[in-house]
Amino acid sequence: xxxxxxxxxxxxxxxxxxxxxxxxxxxxxxxxxxxxxxxxxxxxxxxxxxxxxxxxxxxxxxx
Numbered sequence: 521x522x523x524x525x526x527x528x529x530x531x532x533x534x535x536x537x538x539x540x541x542x543x544x545x546x547x548x549x550x551x552x553x554x555x556x557x558x559x560x561x562x563x564x565x566x567x568x569x570x571x572x573x574x575x576x577x578x579x580x581x582x583x
Contacts (some may be wrong), residue, residue, distance in 0.1 A: 529546075
């Protein structure tokens with residue numbers, strides 16, 4: 521998958537301490553990309569939309 525031009529975003533709850541953070545690109549054709557924010561040129565996991573929605577649905581509600 522061509523990731524050129526992907527718009528990566530990090531959770532606002534990640535903070536600035538450089539801890540364990542991931543970035544998500546939801547603008548990919550047919551998928552959602554996930555990568556380690558400390559290694560932006562490293563590997564990317566790509567999930568299909570149905571799989572991503574199922575994952576997000578299982579996350580605890582943000583307060």
